[in-house]
Amino acid sequence: MPKDQLLNDNAARDFPFLKGTSFTPFSSVVACGFTLGPGSGFVAGEHNVFMTKVMRRNGRLWFFFTSDAPGVIGKYLIFSRSEEDPRYTLEYVDLVDEDPELDSISDSFSAVNEAGCDFSDMFGGFLVTGPLGELIDLIPDEDKLFGLSTVEPALLQSLVGAYGRSINVANSDRTRYEPPEGCSGVSWNDEPQPTYTRSTCLTGPIVFVPGYNSIILQSQQENSLTFSASVAAGEGEPCEQIALFEGESAPDDSQFLEGGPGCQEVVRSINGVGGPVAFMAAGQGVSIGFDPAEHEISVNVDLHNMLTCGHEFLTADLANDECFHRTSVSLVLPRFTASGIGGHGIRVTGTGSPSSHNLHSFRNW
Amino acid sequence: MANTLTILHPQWRDEWDPTNYPFGDWATLTNQEGAFIQEGTFLDASLYPVDGGPKLRLSKVVVADQTIQIFIGDPSNDELASGILDLLNPTDDIELTDKYDRAAGILVSTVERLLVFQTWSLGTHEFSFEQTGFLSYVSLPTYSDCFKGFLLEDGSVVSGDIWILGEGGVVLSHDTLDRPDACPPGEEESLSEHRIRVDIIGDPLSLQRLCGDDPKTPKFLQTMTFRRGCDSIVSTPDENGEIKITSGRSDGTPTILRIRNVDGKLLIEAAGGTLEGSS
Numbered sequence: 001m002p003k004d005q006l007l008n009d010n011a012a013r014d015f016p017f018l019k020g021t022s023f024t025p026f027s028s029v030v031a032c033g034f035t036l037g038p039g040s041g042f043v044a045g046e047h048n049v050f051m052t053k054v055m056r057r058n059g060r061l062w063f064f065f066t067s068d069a070p071g072v073i074g075k076y077l078i079f080s081r082s083e084e085d086p087r088y089t090l091e092y093v094d095l096v097d098e099d100p101e102l103d104s105i106s107d108s109f110s111a112v113n114e115a116g117c118d119f120s121d122m123f124g125g126f127l128v129t130g131p132l133g134e135l136i137d138l139i140p141d142e143d144k145l146f147g148l149s150t151v152e153p154a155l156l157q158s159l160v161g162a163y164g165r166s167i168n169v170a171n172s173d174r175t176r177y178e179p180p181e182g183c184s185g186v187s188w189n190d191e192p193q194p195t196y197t198r199s200t201c202l203t204g205p206i207v208f209v210p211g212y213n214s215i216i217l218q219s220q221q222e223n224s225l226t227f228s229a230s231v232a233a234g235e236g237e238p239c240e241q242i243a244l245f246e247g248e249s250a251p252d253d254s255q256f257l258e259g260g261p262g263c264q265e266v267v268r269s270i271n272g273v274g275g276p277v278a279f280m281a282a283g284q285g286v287s288i289g290f291d292p293a294e295h296e297i298s299v300n301v302d303l304h305n306m307l308t309c310g311h312e313f314l315t316a317d318l319a320n321d322e323c324f325h326r327t328s329v330s331l332v333l334p335r336f337t338a339s340g341i342g343g344h345g346i347r348v349t350g351t352g353s354p355s356s357h358n359l360h361s362f363r364n365w
Numbered sequence: 366m367a368n369t370l371t372i373l374h375p376q377w378r379d380e381w382d383p384t385n386y387p388f389g390d391w392a393t394l395t396n397q398e399g400a401f402i403q404e405g406t407f408l409d410a411s412l413y414p415v416d417g418g419p420k421l422r423l424s425k426v427v428v429a430d431q432t433i434q435i436f437i438g439d440p441s442n443d444e445l446a447s448g449i450l451d452l453l454n455p456t457d458d459i460e461l462t463d464k465y466d467r468a469a470g471i472l473v474s475t476v477e478r479l480l481v482f483q484t485w486s487l488g489t490h491e492f493s494f495e496q497t498g499f500l501s502y503v504s505l506p507t508y509s510d511c512f513k514g515f516l517l518e519d520g521s522v523v524s525g526d527i528w529i530l531g532e533g534g535v536v537l538s539h540d541t542l543d544r545p546d547a548c549p550p551g552e553e554e555s556l557s558e559h560r561i562r563v564d565i566i567g568d569p570l571s572l573q574r575l576c577g578d579d580p581k582t583p584k585f586l587q588t589m590t591f592r593r594g595c596d597s598i599v600s601t602p603d604e605n606g607e608i609k610i611t612s613g614r615s616d617g618t619p620t621i622l623r624i625r626n627v628d629g630k631l632l633i634e635a636a637g638g639t640l641e642g643s644s
Binding site for chain 1: 373374375376377378379380387409410411413415456457458459460461465466467468470471473503505507508511512513514515522523524525526527528529530531532533536537538539542544556557558559560561562563564565566567568569570571573574581582583584585586587588589601602603604605606607608609610621622623624625626627629630631632633634635637638639640641
């Protein structure tokens, strides 16, 4: 069908709007089409595009279109015409953020998506107007006409899911140390967040780089990328912890970004007797008492029922005070823990550098 | 001569109702089995399947007890996209999506017109381009040579504004590298590439996370305080988490006290004879 014949026909019927929904003369709008881009949330058959308002001021006409798709609700495509424009004038426009009044309308508009990226493909379209005389007669200067003309659904194209528009990079929060019940909390230097955004709105060439313990394989044949983990792969094993975001630091009471004590900061064994529960037994001549409430273990070398040549063992310090031979410990030792996440051979090794803690030997009991 | 009433400017859908539209004029609308799609069954269409080529057609109609599934195809793929008519809850329009649930178009009709498919026999009814080819007017172009998204192992596709999230011991970072060498000769604008680094470092407290919302952090033993009289010494573990307790005297003379690891227990005892043993 010749283009002008189609437009001539449309000037005498509702199309491009659904039958019975036009609130302007049929000749005003004779063709249009719209694309709804990524982020619009448009679903064909469920959402529509509407013309909602026509304004007239200073020799120009303004046509407002919007949609009930969740990503563009309250945002508009605005087409403008001079009253002197010839019939079948064609114009393409992109999204306007909000419903502007005439004074705020400018030539350049932008739309910002969830990630703060400035893209113009959220909502766009074209409009062809016919003879505008009837419309000008209908709307006095400085006035508006409101309605709800529904655009034929076959004039809409949804680009939701049709292409990748941008790459955004973030990290979930690390598992943070939870103090035991009854203990004071960790003094984080940065308020923990569920996620930490590293970069947004990346477009153009993207390169994935294998870092610590990381393998990235690219198959040209399958057009695929495979990410896997292997100890010491990629950049090898890290010598220090990796920050989730720039400036991340360990809390003051820990050397680790996730907080909590290090392996060398907890007692894991006593004389080779390991945890999580260490057993102490009293042999001959010794008795052991417990006071769980005070976390106390009392070791008394009383030599009961033993042959002795004198009383010096028992009497040497007895006169000092009631603090005699008391040792204070708690009963639970930590497990020797090595664990990983992901099932790809990730090995979580002990962190922190060895220190020269005192090796205590207690003599002269 | 009978008078006939002709509407000079019929409405859009009324104009095309008695025609093949949105199928081509050449389309027979009948397949070899005799399945016939009556003119006006579909009033309009907008087809834009990702990777769709020319010569789009209605390729298959699969009739089941409670659903009618309509497929759109091209010469290389009979199942570019499909839409479902739920006979228990029919709608006027059929939304088309591809196998990755990406929007692929719409078939415009009415419930009354679509319910004609109920009269078809159960099973699959296939059509060729000559039988049900669509007009190019209703086929909209889509992006072809561009990055469309990531196809994941579970069969889903992520596209649009894609978030890549590191978690569970995987940390992502980003920097930009200028690549002047990558510019085509004669082009002054430098090319920058975005580098996303993947560090896999593990999650030291993963067991705590796996415990859910109510992890029970044990109270680790961090020091041992030894008291003798009113003197006390606070001892911390060595680099192996070990605290050693030994017996002895400061002047080196022997002592009867013994502290030993016996069968995984710390045994503290005094050496010597017992009263029972001497009697």
